[in-house]
Amino acid sequence: MQLGRVLGQVVATVRSPGFENVSLLLVQDATAESDPEPETFVAVDLVGAGNGDVVLMTTGSAARVAAGDRTPTDRAVVAIADSVIRHGTVTYRTA
């Protein structure tokens, strides 16, 4: 899984079956934030994450399973990080 940062939302009227009622978050890898142009992804939100939150993203078939097999997504937000501990030191703590 990856730590992601929530950047925003995607609005879409035309959607394939299974995507009708899901919230589509724009996210990027939270551990690559020094990258001048980090890759951006779209994830289905399963935990009610908001802009700026650091979240845990699962990918591949696990995302579909996490979404209860209702939405054929390849990326889902499955947790909100309170803190990240690296070599025994807290390097991120939610505000």
Added chain:
Amino acid sequence: MQLGRVLGQVVATVRSPGFENVSLLLVQDATAESDPEPETFVAVDLVGAGNGDVVLMTTGSAARVAAGDRTPTDRAVVAIADSVIRHGTVTYRTA
């Protein structure tokens, strides 16, 4: 998932079972458009997307599920984006 831009089509007469009646779109990552030579993919269209549309692409086994388990594809277009909101600001809106 990724935001993609529809670039064109692939025409193929010889196809493996399951690919007989699908529309094959040429797409690229819509969030990497400053890249001088962005990677290009082929996706099965499930929503009737047209050239220039910004679309949502799902990959891996989710693409096969989204295609109703009829087409063994690893990439499918599952939504057409109306707008993309980044840090509360609309950064893309369909024409």
Added chain:
Amino acid sequence: MQLGRVLGQVVATVRSPGFENVSLLLVQDATAESDPEPETFVAVDLVGAGNGDVVLMTTGSAARVAAGDRTPTDRAVVAIADSVIRHGTVTYRTA
């Protein structure tokens, strides 16, 4: 999926079950041909592709499904491209 170019073959006597009678093609990404050292893959051929053909490759579990669940491959050639149309212009046409 990706457009690939068929480069050659892999010959192997010792094979794991499910790989006994498959044709193993050496392929590379056909849309990255300006890359001086493009990554090379091996795909199971399902359509009778030949050297130099531009083909459509599916990856991941879709490749296994495309191969009739008989061969545990992660890449399969599922179509031969006749032409590729980009922004309304034919950019590739088979000879």
Added chain:
Amino acid sequence: MQLGRVLGQVVATVRSPGFENVSLLLVQDATAESDPEPETFVAVDLVGAGNGDVVLMTTGSAARVAAGDRTPTDRAVVAIADSVIRHGTVTYRTA
């Protein structure tokens, strides 16, 4: 699979079903340690690994299977490496 180095932990109160009682490890690729900014991942721990351990990580649907199909993760720690042998020479041995 990849050899990973355990860097730390992720603390999260809000979690999606299946993630309630799992230990979330912050890990990086142990064979890319000369990289100044190696990519960081989060893995579910299945073997009781500790900070600094070199571990074996499985990814994709295999991680979910390794976790007994209870946790929809895409990465799991499935072994602790005692030693790594390269060209007949031990290049890593646990302390």
Added chain:
Amino acid sequence: MQLGRVLGQVVATVRSPGFENVSLLLVQDATAESDPEPETFVAVDLVGAGNGDVVLMTTGSAARVAAGDRTPTDRAVVAIADSVIRHGTVTYRTA
């Protein structure tokens, strides 16, 4: 799939269920050998490959299927290459 070169072995006493009796090979992409620091992977050996062999590796859920669904690995060695033919010329032949 990828052509890999067998570099060595990983020794591990603490293993998750399904990994008890498998041989863990250290491998790298055989077609990227001019790369000064090629990425290194660990694969389950299904064919009795030895150091220096050029092998065929399958990844993702196909690796698990190739391993008879007993080992939740994401990479398996499924064939030993005798020769590789590129544009009609043998570019690799086993010793």
